[in-house]
Amino acid sequence: MSKRNLMLVVVLFALLVASNIAAAQVVTLRFTGWEASPLETASVQRGLERFMELNPNIKVDYTPVAGEYNPKILTMIAGGTAPDVFFIGSRSYRDFVARDVLLDLTPYFEAELELSDFIPSEQLKMLVDDKIYGVSSCTVVSQIYYNKDLFDQAGVPYPPADPAEAWTWDEFVEVAKKMTVVEDGKVVQYGVHGFDANLQNIVAMIFSNEGQMFSEDLTEATFDDPAVIEVLQSILDLRTVHGVASSARFLEQAGMSSAHMLATGRVAMVVDGTWALQELSQMDFEVGIGVLPIFKKPATTDIAHLHVASKATKHPEEAWKLLSFLSSEWYQTDLVSAGLWMPNRTAMYTEEGSKSWINPDVHPEGYEAILPFYTDAIQPYPFLFLPQKAEDLTNEILEYFWYDNWPIEKVVETLNKEINAVISK
Amino acid sequence: MKYFTRLKYSDSFWALLFLSPNLILFLMFTLVPVLASFGFSFTEWDLLRDPTWIGLGNFKEMFSDRIFRQVMGNTLYYSLVSVPLGVAFSLLLAILVNQKLRGVKFYRAIYFLPVISSTVAVAIVWQWIYNPEFGLLNYFLEFVGIKGPNWLGSTKWAMPAVIIASTWKGLGYNMLLFLAGLQGIPEMYYESAEIDGATRMRKFFHITLPLLSPTMFFVVVMSIIGSFQVFDLVFVMTEGGPGRATSVLVHYLYQSAFEYFQMGYASAIAWVLFFIVFGLTLIQLKWSKQWVQY
Numbered sequence: 001m002s003k004r005n006l007m008l009v010v011v012l013f014a015l016l017v018a019s020n021i022a023a024a025q026v027v028t029l030r031f032t033g034w035e036a037s038p039l040e041t042a043s044v045q046r047g048l049e050r051f052m053e054l055n056p057n058i059k060v061d062y063t064p065v066a067g068e069y070n071p072k073i074l075t076m077i078a079g080g081t082a083p084d085v086f087f088i089g090s091r092s093y094r095d096f097v098a099r100d101v102l103l104d105l106t107p108y109f110e111a112e113l114e115l116s117d118f119i120p121s122e123q124l125k126m127l128v129d130d131k132i133y134g135v136s137s138c139t140v141v142s143q144i145y146y147n148k149d150l151f152d153q154a155g156v157p158y159p160p161a162d163p164a165e166a167w168t169w170d171e172f173v174e175v176a177k178k179m180t181v182v183e184d185g186k187v188v189q190y191g192v193h194g195f196d197a198n199l200q201n202i203v204a205m206i207f208s209n210e211g212q213m214f215s216e217d218l219t220e221a222t223f224d225d226p227a228v229i230e231v232l233q234s235i236l237d238l239r240t241v242h243g244v245a246s247s248a249r250f251l252e253q254a255g256m257s258s259a260h261m262l263a264t265g266r267v268a269m270v271v272d273g274t275w276a277l278q279e280l281s282q283m284d285f286e287v288g289i290g291v292l293p294i295f296k297k298p299a300t301t302d303i304a305h306l307h308v309a310s311k312a313t314k315h316p317e318e319a320w321k322l323l324s325f326l327s328s329e330w331y332q333t334d335l336v337s338a339g340l341w342m343p344n345r346t347a348m349y350t351e352e353g354s355k356s357w358i359n360p361d362v363h364p365e366g367y368e369a370i371l372p373f374y375t376d377a378i379q380p381y382p383f384l385f386l387p388q389k390a391e392d393l394t395n396e397i398l399e400y401f402w403y404d405n406w407p408i409e410k411v412v413e414t415l416n417k418e419i420n421a422v423i424s425k
Numbered sequence: 426m427k428y429f430t431r432l433k434y435s436d437s438f439w440a441l442l443f444l445s446p447n448l449i450l451f452l453m454f455t456l457v458p459v460l461a462s463f464g465f466s467f468t469e470w471d472l473l474r475d476p477t478w479i480g481l482g483n484f485k486e487m488f489s490d491r492i493f494r495q496v497m498g499n500t501l502y503y504s505l506v507s508v509p510l511g512v513a514f515s516l517l518l519a520i521l522v523n524q525k526l527r528g529v530k531f532y533r534a535i536y537f538l539p540v541i542s543s544t545v546a547v548a549i550v551w552q553w554i555y556n557p558e559f560g561l562l563n564y565f566l567e568f569v570g571i572k573g574p575n576w577l578g579s580t581k582w583a584m585p586a587v588i589i590a591s592t593w594k595g596l597g598y599n600m601l602l603f604l605a606g607l608q609g610i611p612e613m614y615y616e617s618a619e620i621d622g623a624t625r626m627r628k629f630f631h632i633t634l635p636l637l638s639p640t641m642f643f644v645v646v647m648s649i650i651g652s653f654q655v656f657d658l659v660f661v662m663t664e665g666g667p668g669r670a671t672s673v674l675v676h677y678l679y680q681s682a683f684e685y686f687q688m689g690y691a692s693a694i695a696w697v698l699f700f701i702v703f704g705l706t707l708i709q710l711k712w713s714k715q716w717v718q719y
Contacts, residue, residue, distance in 0.1 A: 071683035078472045095686060099473040186558075249578040249667065389685050399668040404580045418491065 027318045028059045032073070033087035035064035039278055040340055047331045051322065058318050077101055082310035084319045085326075090125060090303045090384050091391060093134055102133040103309040108320040109135070113327070121302050121378040122344045134306030135327040138341035141300040141378055142201045143370070144293075145276060146269045147262045148286035150189070154178060159269065159290030161370040163298040163377055169234060172293035176244035179268035191244035193261055194271035195235045196402050198248075199395055200301055200381065201271045201292075206231045207379045209295035214382050221419040223412040231295065232401065233408055247402065259283060277339035281362040288364050291373045298377040303384070304344070333357045342374055349375045389422045466693035471686035483693035493694070495669050496677040503588055503659075503673060504652035511592045511599060511648055512641070518596060519603035520633075533604070537597035544594075548661035551590040552577060577663055580670040587671050591658045595651070599644050606640030607633070638717040646709055653702050674698055 031048070035041045041064050048060045063083075065072050070092060076082050088096060096102050109115075109132045115123055122136040144159050151158055156178050160166055167175065176191030195201050206213060211227035214220065222228075238245040246267070259276060261267040263283045270276075271292070280287040291298055307326045309319040325331055329348065335341040336348070339362040347353045349371050358367055383391040397415050400406040441448075466483055470476035487493045522533045539547065554561045555576035563573030576586040614632050623631070634641075656675040659665070665672030674694065682691035 068683070074472045074683060096473070099471060099686075101473050247575065247578055249575075387685070392680070392684070396666075396668050399666055400580065403575075403578055403667045 026057050026059055027315045028061060029085055029315060029318055029322055030083040031060050031062045031085045031322065032076075032083040033062070033064055034069045035066060036275065037279065037340070039338065040335070043335050043338060043340065047326070047334060050330070051325045054325075055318075055321060058321065060322060077310065077312075080312070082312055084313040084315060085307060085309050085322050087137070087305050088134055088308045089305050090381070091388055093125075093306055093308070094128060094385060095387065096308070097128045097133045101311050103311050103313060103316055103319065104131060105133055105135065105309065105320065105323065106131045108324075112324055117345050117347065119344055119346050119349070119375060119378070121380055122304075124380050125302075125304075125384060126306065134308040135323050136304065136306055136344045137326065138304050138332060138335065139302050139344045139374060139378070140273050140275055140304040140342060141302045141374060142198070142204045142271060142273055142292060143300065143373070144269055144271060144290040145258070145262060145280060146288045146290060147265060147267075148288045150179065150265055150268045151288075158288055161288075161290050161366055161373075163291045163370070163373045166291045166298050167293045169293050169295050173238070173242055173244065176238065176269065177242060180244045182243075187243070187246070189265060190246045190267045192238060192269045192271070193246055193267040194248065194258060195238060195245065196248045196398075197258075197271070198273075199383070199391065199398075200273070200303055202231070202235065202398070203381060203383075204292055204300040205235065205295065207299035207301060208292065208297060210297070218382065218385050219423060221416045221423070223415040223419075227295075229408055229412060232398070232411070234295075236402060239402075249403070262287065274342045275340050277362060281339050281364075286364075289367070289370060291370060291377075298373060299379055300373065300377050301381045302378050303381050304341075329356075338362060346375065386419075387422055387425075390419050393418050393422065462692040462695055465689050466696050468689040470688040472682075472688050473686075476689060479689070483690045484697070486690065487693065487697065492669065492672075492677060496672050496674050499584065499670070499672060500653055500655070500674040502584060503591075503655060504649060506585070507588045507592045507652050507655075508645065508648045510588070511595055512644055514592070515596045515599035515644070516603050516637075516641075518600040519607055522600070523604060523607045533601075536600055539594045540597040542594070544657045545661050547590065547594055548658055551586075552662060555586050578667055580667050583663055583667060583670045587659050587662055590662065591655060594658060599648065602640055602644050603637070606637045609640075610636045635718050639719055642709070642713050642717045646706055649705055649709075650702050653698060 033044065044062060044064075048062055052058065052060060069087075070089070073082075073086060073088075082101070088102075113135075115127075115132075118126070118136060119139065122139060126132050126134060126136050146159055148158065156175060159172075159175070172192075179189065179191040180187060181189035195205065203213070206228050209227045209231050211231055212222050212225045213228055215222055239247060256264075256266070257276075257279070258267075258270040258272045259279045262270050262280065263285050269290075277287075277289065292300055307323050309316065309323060313319050327344075329343075329345065332341065332343055332345070332348070333356060336343050336357045337359040339359070343349065343353075343357065345353075348357065351368075354368060354371060383394070394415060397406075397411055397418070401408065401411045465476060467478060467480055468476035469479050469482070518536055522529050522536065553559075557563055557573060557575040557578065560573075560576075562576065566573040574582045576582050610633065614636070615628060618628050618632060654675055655673055656679070659671050659673055660676055663671045665676050675698075678691045678694045678698075681687040681694065
């Protein structure tokens, strides 16, 4: 080879090696989540762009999963292609920790974050035997949404946002009756919808009545607690005795989300999660938010997901950087001010802190009044600490109560028996 | 070409070569997983950790599992109703489109359309039809003075509702099979019967049905097998509810595998399903000697 050709080869080779070294320093993280709504995915992408700006040596590939999430994640982990960082549902978190597939984040967490910064319900959620395997993403609780126009037309006062002024259950039923409109024997407007649509809503009301579904140590199901029975019966009575609620399945099968039900005036009040505010605030009507009615005290419950890292990740340091970013106030604020999330840091609920994210385009007037509801009234959702089958069984057997006229005694007896069988395995 | 024949590759070599892509895929994605699942049915496996051998533990658990009994019952109910319904109606359709009418090919296509339609789209449309307050079905029932139930929200009516939707979706497929069978019956039998003065009914029961029996056998066997494996339309329409009124065997299998961390149990259910369907097919094969005429 001539001298000139040799030089050419050496230079090309050097370039190749150099580019490899440079490329090797850029770490690519695979990040997977579910898509709750296109708005959420857009928010996530915005956040990731910012993260990549701040960390030029890390590239994040986000793939939202449409459809069933857990089967996808399980298969990815089983097949050795687990993403580096991913969402995990609050109910699945402990199942995954127990099977040793999540990265232990405790040393990273203790070095950088302060557990007491998080609201108490999130602290309890993240800690498993004094270790942390996932970082809370946000908070998400059940509350009341209502159509202000309908209340104005009926001349009925709005549901209160301040937990100190919460309606009792009976007061709530009275209002629901006033807001139920019947024409020619058909109900054209229901007072309320949603208590029986979601187990979180039911559990929130049970907590409000200080009912105990389980023993303290969660080893025994105690659905026969009279306070629990009272709540279940009251919720059924909304539809069967007072006629103020439609059956949950019926409206949802018509393809209507709770947002549509409120917007079209089919329902005056809806019980749904805080996430619904993002969609509701963008619709063509005036939406209001209020606290849940109380039996004995204000209560609600939270099921927000966590962000975790796979134990098999080849880039734990970079994965932690992403996890820490995803729980940062900056990232939260974007999603919180859009109404999709609620903050999980106590500092963001103070008067000062809340100014940074309360958004007049999203949060209704007087929103600040409801803040104590999020800081003081949240109780941990018991099914976070139990196998998934327990929650499915509860949903199933309660449906026989809502739709199959099972007497309440049979319902609670069956619940206790079958859930105890699952717990004891 | 002369070059290849000189290499003395036999015909069977070429046959195997061209079959190999299909064979390899079959081995990799069907045969090996099926055999593996048989092995897994004797283990406890949560997909994330290694499987542990538990012998017949999964099968024992099935007998005392309330949910298993319930989904098995639901599946039998589904099968017992949907198979006769489907066979009868698809035969009827086949007879209708076997006539030499103008535009009959158009009708054949229309009746086949549900078969290739998206399951989710079909499920949504039927949900609207079944809606108790503004659905078409209850609307029409009101004209004849019946107040229709809350179809998909009632533990009593959800399964019949799902059976109707699901059977409707599959009619076109069996219709085509019956159509092929009908067209294989020589005209001369009908002609000679007419000469002897046979009525339409006699022609149907004494010529059509007997000569259709091989097709009938095939359709019945395939329908029974398919009815035990039903899942997607049912799941999308009702998610197995209310309660577990429309939860079928494959639904519970899916939940066990992917939601309850019990892949071993799910495999066991799959094999129980296999043996049931296999047994039913064997019975039908034996029985076919009595009524199928070739």
